Amino acid sequence: MHKEQREFFRFDVSLPVYFEPMGSSGACLQVDKTQLIEPREAERLDAANSQLESLFEDEVHLQNGGVQLFDEFNQKLAFMAWLVESIVEGKNPTAHPEFQQKKHEQAQYKRPEGKGSSKMIPLLQAFYLSIDNAILECVEVVDKSISGQVFMFHMPIGSLFSSQDYIANLEVIAKQGNWLASVIEKLIFKFNYYETLLNKLKRAYQNLSEYEKWPVERINLAAGGFSLMMKEDYQVGETLCALFLMDEQFVFSQAECVFVENNRAGNTPVRDGKRTAFKFTCIAAEDEAHIVRYLMSKELELRPLE
Numbered sequence: 001m002h003k004e005q006r007e008f009f010r011f012d013v014s015l016p017v018y019f020e021p022m023g024s025s026g027a028c029l030q031v032d033k034t035q036l037i038e039p040r041e042a043e044r045l046d047a048a049n050s051q052l053e054s055l056f057e058d059e060v061h062l063q064n065g066g067v068q069l070f071d072e073f074n075q076k077l078a079f080m081a082w083l084v085e086s087i088v089e090g091k092n093p094t095a096h097p098e099f100q101q102k103k104h105e106q107a108q109y110k111r112p113e114g115k116g117s118s119k120m121i122p123l124l125q126a127f128y129l130s131i132d133n134a135i136l137e138c139v140e141v142v143d144k145s146i147s148g149q150v151f152m153f154h155m156p157i158g159s160l161f162s163s164q165d166y167i168a169n170l171e172v173i174a175k176q177g178n179w180l181a182s183v184i185e186k187l188i189f190k191f192n193y194y195e196t197l198l199n200k201l202k203r204a205y206q207n208l209s210e211y212e213k214w215p216v217e218r219i220n221l222a223a224g225g226f227s228l229m230m231k232e233d234y235q236v237g238e239t240l241c242a243l244f245l246m247d248e249q250f251v252f253s254q255a256e257c258v259f260v261e262n263n264r265a266g267n268t269p270v271r272d273g274k275r276t277a278f279k280f281t282c283i284a285a286e287d288e289a290h291i292v293r294y295l296m297s298k299e300l301e302l303r304p305l306e
Contacts, residue, residue, distance in 0.1 A: 010222040011295040016214035018207075018243040019232075028241035028254060029150050030090040031204040036197060037088070045193050048186045055183050070183050072109045076131050077190050079106060083138035084194050087201060092148035106135065123166035123184070130161050131191060134198065147252045147284055150243065152209040153202040160192045211245055219244075221295060223288045225255060227277035234260060234276050242278070246294045254282040 020029055052074060061067045079102055086093040093099050111128045114121035137155050145151050163170040163184065173181035202209070219228045226242075234240070234257040244251040261275035280288075 009292065009295060010220055011299055012218060012220050013295065013298055014216050014218050015221075016211060016245040017217045017219065018211070018214050020208075020241050022239040022241055022254065027090050028252075029205075029208060029243075031088075031201070033088055036200045036204065041193060041196075045190065048189050048193075052183065052186050052190075055179060055186070058179060061179055066180070066183075069112065070187065073128070073131070073187050074190075076106060076109060076128075076135065077187065077194070079103075080131060080135050080138060080191075081194050083135065083142065084197050084201070087138070087141065087151050088197065090149065092142055092145055094142050094145075095148060103139065119167050120180075123163060123170075126166065127161060127184075127188065127191070134158075134191075134195060138198070146243070146250045147287070150208070150250075150252055151201075151205065152211070153205055154209060155202070157199045157202050158195060160195055161188055163188055208243075211243075211250075214243075214245065221291065223280075223291045225258070225277065225279035227259070227275060229273035230276040231273040233274075236260060239281065240278070244291075246290060249290060251287040251290055252284070253280045253287065255279060256281050 022028060023030060023032075056062075056067050056071060056074075058067065082102070083093055086096075112121060112124040141151050141153060167173075170181050171185055174185040207213075217228050219226050221244075236257050236259065238257045240255055240257070242253050242255050244253075255278035257276060258279050259275075259277035
């Protein structure tokens with residue numbers, strides 16, 4: 001089938017769909033960064049990072065290995081931060097040439113081990129595990145992104161890590177100038193900052209991520225575009241981002257409105273929406289091919305047996 005034939009081969013199908021107007025920046029299915037990051041918290045994060053840098057210059061703890069131990073925590077947090085911030089920016093970190101290297105480096109770090117009755121080791125082990133779990137979740141999100149642009153979150157919103165579950169007065173000890181307590185307190189703040197940001201992403205993308213609840217629409221679909229009855233008012237030339245779920249595979253596209261039906265006498269009542277048509281302006285070749293295969297399979301299902 002030639003490209004022209006593929007584009008104009010149309011068929012009516014019922015599909016779960018997700019539509020969202022394209023942002024003013026031209027980004028698709030992306031929450032505005034200013035809605036997620038509070039300037040005051042970002043300033044506190046910068047202060048915590050500066051304080052950590054100073055603490056890591058302490059000569060005594062450079063010599064006794066304390067700095068090396070907690071710098072590993074900091075490096076893991078840096079990887080988590082890079083993943084979360086990439087998602088916030090709508091960028092796929094797996095496309096970055098250093099992604100595999102950064103991912104490999106995480107395997108070199110080891111969870112703290114220790115014996116005795118000290119509450120510090122259980123705290124550090126639990127903290128380490130929490131960072132690991134957050135990183136694994138972020139990696140799964142970016143690995144399973146749709147076309148490297150659409151991110152979905154399927155894990156529940158997590159609770160923030162608290163040192164009080166292990167050591168009741170860690171923050172008090174940190175304020176008294178204890179190096180160990182100060183470092184751990186700053187690292188936990190840093191982790192909770194990005195865990196909070198991750199939770200905000202989950203809330204913002206909840207409707208998108210819960211694809212089982214997407215409305216099923218009757219759509220006249222082709223490889224070049226689609227039309228359907230829409231209650232939302234689109235104007236010719238307006239653009240939207242569209243996701244279709246076909247045979248358990250997501251198809252992502254950007255589309256431009258090319259036709260809106262007038263509600264003249266005899267036309268479909270307004271309460272049922274207006275016939276609105278869109279042409280795809282950006283769609284991957286493999287998604288276009290999947291649409292054609294899907295439509296042809298649906299046509300074959302309806303053909304009478306000879």
